[in-house]
Amino acid sequence: MVGTNTQTIAKSNDWTVYPSPGFYNSDCVLLRPEESIKADALAVEAGISSVQLMETAGKSVATVVAQAVSAPSDLAGPVCVLCGPGNNGGDGFVAARYLEDWGFPVKLYLVGKVSDLSGDAHYMAERFEGTVNQATPDCVKGASIILDALFGAGLSRPVSGIYADLIEAVNHEEDALTIAIDLPSGLDGATGQALGSCVKADVTVTFFTRKPGHVLLPGRFLSGGSDHIHVMDIGIPTKTLTDIQAKTGENIPLAWQHLYPITSPFAHKYNKGHVLVLGGREPTLGASRLTSMAALRSGAGLVSLACPSESYSVQATALTDIMVRRFDSNFGFLGFLDDPRLNVVTIGPGAGVGEKTNELVLGVLKRDIPCVLDADGLLSFVGRSKKLKRKSKGDLKLVLTPHEGEFTRLFPEYPLSEGRLMAARSAAADMGAVVVLKGADTIIAHPDGRAYINSNAPTWLSVAGTGDVLAGMIAGLMAQGMPAFEASSAAVYFHSESAMTAGKGMIASDLLPIIARVLP
Ligand SMILES: NC(=O)C1=CN([C@@H]2O[C@H](COP(=O)(O)OP(=O)(O)OC[C@H]3O[C@@H](n4cnc5c(N)ncnc54)[C@H](O)[C@@H]3O)[C@@H](O)[C@H]2O)[C@@H](O)CC1
Numbered sequence: 001m002v003g004t005n006t007q008t009i010a011k012s013n014d015w016t017v018y019p020s021p022g023f024y025n026s027d028c029v030l031l032r033p034e035e036s037i038k039a040d041a042l043a044v045e046a047g048i049s050s051v052q053l054m055e056t057a058g059k060s061v062a063t064v065v066a067q068a069v070s071a072p073s074d075l076a077g078p079v080c081v082l083c084g085p086g087n088n089g090g091d092g093f094v095a096a097r098y099l100e101d102w103g104f105p106v107k108l109y110l111v112g113k114v115s116d117l118s119g120d121a122h123y124m125a126e127r128f129e130g131t132v133n134q135a136t137p138d139c140v141k142g143a144s145i146i147l148d149a150l151f152g153a154g155l156s157r158p159v160s161g162i163y164a165d166l167i168e169a170v171n172h173e174e175d176a177l178t179i180a181i182d183l184p185s186g187l188d189g190a191t192g193q194a195l196g197s198c199v200k201a202d203v204t205v206t207f208f209t210r211k212p213g214h215v216l217l218p219g220r221f222l223s224g225g226s227d228h229i230h231v232m233d234i235g236i237p238t239k240t241l242t243d244i245q246a247k248t249g250e251n252i253p254l255a256w257q258h259l260y261p262i263t264s265p266f267a268h269k270y271n272k273g274h275v276l277v278l279g280g281r282e283p284t285l286g287a288s289r290l291t292s293m294a295a296l297r298s299g300a301g302l303v304s305l306a307c308p309s310e311s312y313s314v315q316a317t318a319l320t321d322i323m324v325r326r327f328d329s330n331f332g333f334l335g336f337l338d339d340p341r342l343n344v345v346t347i348g349p350g351a352g353v354g355e356k357t358n359e360l361v362l363g364v365l366k367r368d369i370p371c372v373l374d375a376d377g378l379l380s381f382v383g384r385s386k387k388l389k390r391k392s393k394g395d396l397k398l399v400l401t402p403h404e405g406e407f408t409r410l411f412p413e414y415p416l417s418e419g420r421l422m423a424a425r426s427a428a429a430d431m432g433a434v435v436v437l438k439g440a441d442t443i444i445a446h447p448d449g450r451a452y453i454n455s456n457a458p459t460w461l462s463v464a465g466t467g468d469v470l471a472g473m474i475a476g477l478m479a480q481g482m483p484a485f486e487a488s489s490a491a492v493y494f495h496s497e498s499a500m501t502a503g504k505g506m507i508a509s510d511l512l513p514i515i516a517r518v519l520p
């Protein structure tokens with residue numbers, strides 16, 4: 001699966017890696033609604049008519065409906081097709097025509113009149129030979145299948161009025177199978193947030209690529225969940241992705257496998273990097289142990305844990321595979337950085353919030369040593385995040401891994417209410433650092449605007465200590481030469497894979513022996 005790279009140490013000029021193969025591949029790239037409308041337009045420029053695109057789109061929706069039922073006669077109620085005022089409604093008319101032709105009991109409902117429709121939607125409405133009924137909230141009662149063609153990529157404001165009433169009626173009809181065309185109506189395809197009311201679909205049929213809203217939460221669940229989002233090829237040439245220069249993708253191996261560090265037969269501990277983890281004091285001694293073990297399990301050649309003298313004996317006794325070192329002052333810790341083999345420092349888990357940690361972090365950054373900052377390492381910069389700003393346009397040297405609470409405290413200027421994706425992107429651009437905004441849909445954002453959305457985290461991953469493990473995994477991959485953005489993305493992905501393998505009820509330390517099993 002992973003690893004076509006023959007280099008032992010991957011190329012690491014981060015800012016030149018874009019575009020990566022993932023952004024050319026419709027399995028990975030997530031087109032924002034305006035980008036998908038642009039893709040349609042580019043396909044038209046390339047000679048495919050927009051009517052043909054809509055015909056193929058509508059037919060593909062009908063095909064998914066047909067595959068969901070063994071035979072039209074098995075349906076107790078009709079297939080209700082709810083059409084809105086734009087081209088999403090046009091897709092609904094096409095799907096309704098095919099389903100009628102195939103013998104399905106179809107009832108089509110439109111908000112407004114056919115004469116109000118324009119362009120391709122109007123043309124497709126004229127071609128539909130069945131009855132066009134006026135949509136009212138009662139119309140979906142008793143339906144076996146509801147096809148939601150109210151709004152797709154063109155949703156431009158919060159849903160209200162008759163549309164909100166229709167959406168509520170759809171969601172109330174729990175026995176019906178609700179299939180959304182392109183996006184559940186009311187879902188903002190860019191942010192994954194509901195704009196006013198939103199259809200809760202069981203299945204979503206989208207075209208060419210998925211949209212960020214299908215992967216971000218709650219959009220992923222409103223769309224029926226990852227396994228129920230069908231992406232249909234409607235003939236848009238893949239090369240349009242090159243012209244669009246999309247910068248959002250799903251965090252899958254395709255996105256970063258070309259930079260994954262491959263262990264050469266000549267590898268030894270001294271050419272697989274050396275991670276230094278700052279160890280803490282009571283009562284959070286275990287956190288930095290998790291981080292250091294995760295770095296080692298992720299393939300780093302050497303891992304050292306540097307801790308204050310008072311916790312030295314506990315840490316040294318608890319760790320067998322990690323070199324434990326002691327220091328009595330910040331000066332002592334910074335002295336460890338003179339070792340030229342040391343190539344990543346992790347500060348955070350159990351480090352303590354305050355001036356001392358602040359000084360240590362700035363000392364590391366001043367020496368230009370790549371650094372993963374988590375937990376206390378981040379919280380020590382609340383109110384002074386500007387001090388972390390990196391100006392360099394060369395290799396990215398800093399990775400920040402806040403969860404939502406830490407992010408909000410660190411970056412109040414980027415409110416999460418405007419969408420996690422945008423907030424993480426803005427913070428990354430501002431700081432000149434990789435920002436890993438943790439959550440059920442972790443975002444990994446690069447200062448140049450690229451971002452991956454992670455989707456393979458099981459619910460049980462959210463337990464104490466798993467963030468400490470993630471920080472170690474990122475550091476471990478960076479130590480082996482993987483660029484910061486891709487190392488962070490790969491670590492997030494394999495962290496979730498490890499949790500998946502560990503299973504429900506796992507605790508953070510269960511992940512450690514599994515990491516090495518799931519890594520390629
Ligand atoms: N060539 C193309 O552009 C293709 C488009 N396709 C379909 O077309 C869709 C996009 O079509 P459109 O751009 O026409 O957009 P939509 O059909 O999603 O909706 C746009 C219409 O809804 C209105 N509207 C937006 N928000 C509203 C709100 N909150 N309340 C009331 N009215 C609202 C707008 O004024 C406009 O009339 C895609 O989602 C897809 O389903 C597919 O047929 C594939 C080809």
Ligand SMILES: [K+]
Binds near residue numbers: 150180
């Ligand atoms: K829809």
